[in-house]
Amino acid sequence: MRALGGDQVDEAVASCTATLRTVVDRDWEGVKAGRVEWSCLHTAEHIAGDLIAYAGQLAGRAQDAYVPFEITLDEGTDNAGALHVIETTGALLSAAVRTAPRDVRAFHPYPFRSADREGFAAMGIAEVLLHTHDIAEGLGIAYAPSEDLAEAVLACIFPHVQPGPAAWPTLLWATGRGNLPGRAPVTEWHWHNNLVIPAERLTLTGVRPGAAHDLRLGGDGGFEWIDGGPYQGTREAAGMTVKAYEAGVLRPEFGLFALVRREDGRAVGGIGFHGVPDDEGRVEIGYDLAEAARGQGYATEALRALSEWALARDDVSVLFAAIEPDNLASQAVVSRAGFVPASVAEERTAHEGHDAADGALLLYVRRA
Template sequence: MTTLGALGGDAAAKAVTDAVAEAVAALRPAAGRDWSTVRAGRVEWDCRRTAQHVVSDLFAYATQLATRAPDAYRPVEYTLDPPDADAPTALEAIEAGGVMLALACRTAPRAARGFHPYPFRGAGREGFAAMGVAEVLLHTHDMAEGLGIAYRPSAELCGYVLARLFPHVRQGDDPWRTLLWATGRGTLPGEAPVTRWHWYNTPLIEAERLTLEALSVPAVADLALGGDGGHHWVPGGPFEGTREGAGMVASAYDKGALRPEWGSYVLLRREDDRALGSMGFHGPPDEEGRVEVGYDLAVAARGQGYATEALRALSAWALDQEGVRVVTARVEAANTPSRRVLERAAFRPVGHLEEPGGVLVLERRAD
């Protein structure tokens, strides 16, 4: 797996700062030109309008995160002043927007989220950082192409964006080329051109006392290597099953076969943002609309109803997705506590597998 960088607010802030610094350095040699007369590559805007867009996004993302905007964009518009600002002024504004977003990422708590419309109605500090970096990288490419100047951001920044916003895309040997292809700006050998695209932010599923937060690609990579995935765990966590599940997700990502909403979710206790365990899917639904779920809870969190609560929420969410008819689970016949968790979450026994010790199969169907 390509190096994905550190987790946390400081790492997110550094990614934003580095992206802006590289972009401004690349564009500054063309600062003496009139950007309003130059089209920004394949974009239908001129370069000044494109710079304005970058400025607006950086400030807007900082505002959404810093104010924890719950369900809409804040009623604030960010523009260049004056509207016909020259290129040096536009670059100064991009630098200022980068500072503000980096500051918001560095100071926001790990659990802080703000509204963003697509696709899961919100993002945290690493999501907003990655979106900001993506806007800077991609639109600097557009402007540089129009202005006829060289620009190639660092592989680390490209990998940062791909890992956090394009987990369904295999990075390959050249993350920059992959990012350009994934956003309709380039080609990849053996791949069809991309004409429609979108990015992913981390999905959340709310339960009574818990938030189930999909583990990002950098988080599963860290967990699989023995780290904490960027979370504060209760004593004894993360448990071995969590690391094994993270390894499965990391492997799917390396193969370009990951669908992030059908990966692994960390169970977070909302009262203190402590991670209790993980729960997730063994892959996306099959052709029959069947998806399998598994879970793991730290010993210190057991016996308090957390697993049942999370399983109810996750399986209900899955059955609400288009084409999903059945959620299944397997449990060793002798594992009575785990079987009871499943049964309390409306799963019913439907058979068994001929494996050592015996394995029961349970399922929950759509009503």
């Protein structure tokens, strides 16, 4: 699962224009594009509009709404001209993605009201791939992008969708454009950009499945780490994220977050949940730091921020943290973050099926 950036935007646009240029002499204005309600020419215009809109959001650092502009083709623009506009707007998005710093986020409504440069790249690529498919379907020609590009789009902005036997048919199914055996047709869908939670000195940055896959294999997950990072617990948590994604049970907001230091953009550790809340709203939380980041209050700050975010939700009522009896530093962290030793009844509940079921561990809780 590769990361998405300017090169992949260029790749998507090149696959679009190479395919559609073979039928540039056909009637695009009088033919409906696949399952959408637009003509093929209007759909090409829509591709260009999405590309320039995403470039504008990211380059303009829009924070509260869409930048109020749109692009339209000049009257009389032919099919070749429409493809030139797609190439041009694609180049603008590619440039915006390449030049945006890693920590920059701009407004996009789904689902947490912002996206970073990889999210905008993924959304732009998805628009190109899917609407090229629509146009090709309307004109009766074959089209399929590279499997690894479709796979990367799924892992980036469809982390809640279980991967299928092949990525491209899965992406078509996930956007209501096809069927997959054993899965109900999709009638409504949205992008799913990653969540970020601000803290005082840190930003808790949601780790996507592709980044988690890289971390699990020993990579950096696309983050710049301080010396000694990421620590082993973060890599193990990344493996849990990948397994949940592959099983189709990942809820990314209850996955892994990298702790990114604001002052220099370097990651110092990881924090996250051991799964989704149960029917009673109970969920376990865990964290670790690179050794060089310990003793500076980062773990307490991150645990407070994530706990407050979680307990503000309707589906979370109790957070658990399980700690080794001799880990006095971690016991101090959870205490400073508002956790208290679990009651006998809470310990019994944990032992009946939660991850914090090891009787050798001390159990701490924080309640809503």
